[in-house]
Amino acid sequence: MAILGIDIGGSGVKGAPVDTVRGELLDERHRVPTPQPSDVTSVVEAVAQVAERFPGFERVGITFPGVVVDGVTRTAANVDKSWIDAPAAQLFAERLGAPVSVLNDADAAGVAEVAFGAGKDQPGLTMMLTFGTGIGSALFLDGTLIPNTELGHVELHGADAELHASDRVREAEDMSWEKWAGRVQDYLRHVEMLLSPRLFVIGGGVSKKADRYFPLIDVRTPFVPAALLNNAGIIGAAVAAEQAGAAPGPVEVPAGHPAS
Known part of the structure; x- marks a missing residue:
């Protein structure tokens, strides 16, 4: 399954397809500047710009710099306030034409580090x-x-x-x-x-x-x-998307995956 990870940051939106078994990018990541102001419509379009560079994906994981509950962004400390209570997963899925999982950016980075990097085991x-x-x-x-x-x-x-x-x-x-x-x-x-x-x-x-x-x-x-530096968010987002496609429940480290 082709899974795309996209990381929304304060200065850039970057993404790449991910090997979720090895915790590695499958292609060179593509980055576009984070729109200013970073309102909902502008950021959704920036994410679409990144996704268009990697056709053929089946699922997408996206990080967001704030609290995300059931695909809804609840806070927006470092992005435009229009994101508060926005149905982010639904908006991204409609624009990208694929199932989308959205999670907090630090949570995504942590998922990657605990699965494949400095927090493993x-x-x-x-x-x-x-x-x-x-x-x-x-x-x-x-x-x-x-x-x-x-x-x-x-x-x-x-x-x-x-x-x-x-x-x-x-x-x-x-x-x-x-x-x-x-x-x-x-x-x-x-x-x-x-x-x-x-x-x-x-x-x-x-x-x-x-x-x-x-x-x-x-x-x-x-x-x-x-260990994974600036790729951690992309990798963790993809891992979360894979898990969301497999079964509902808490995000866990992929068991038995070899370190990259």
Whole structure:
């Protein structure tokens, strides 16, 4: 079955067909800029632009930067407010002419990392965190996703945590790696206090530069960089779409799949 994964981000919408057994892209990913404003109609068309590059798909998995419940987008912290309570899965399916599954972007990245990457075969509570335009979170208990945690929005120093420690804030304030590492440490310690996870998997584009700031962070919980980097959302979206086509139920790690 040809499954297409599409990842909607703050700056770009990117996608590719995915081998959901090996956790690999089957073709070079195609990317278009995220429309500004990122209203429903414009983003649906951007997704269609990406999908048109890969004809022949049977199902599509799409990530969204917000809470997604039963295919409906419930929040829109970093995209246009027209997405609040939009029937996203239905809109995408009508435009693409194929069954569509929609899930939170950090959840999708986490699904990929737990299936094929840095979180593979980890027991207990694993937490995926993506540092980008905001801070995304995904929780897994013994490999099963607990969806829509949105822990980037916990209060830290009197404000939304992502306003303190996202990669966008690092860039906007031209922070040194030392200063930003201190902010990330503040955030990780706060989440550590709340949940006591066994492992943090740190993703987002900035994870490619883990050597710059990981050595500056001191927390009790082990933390590792994401292995799949910017392809994690695409791969996780496709895995979720495959599972949705097989049977309803919670998103779980594909059992017995070999690492890529």
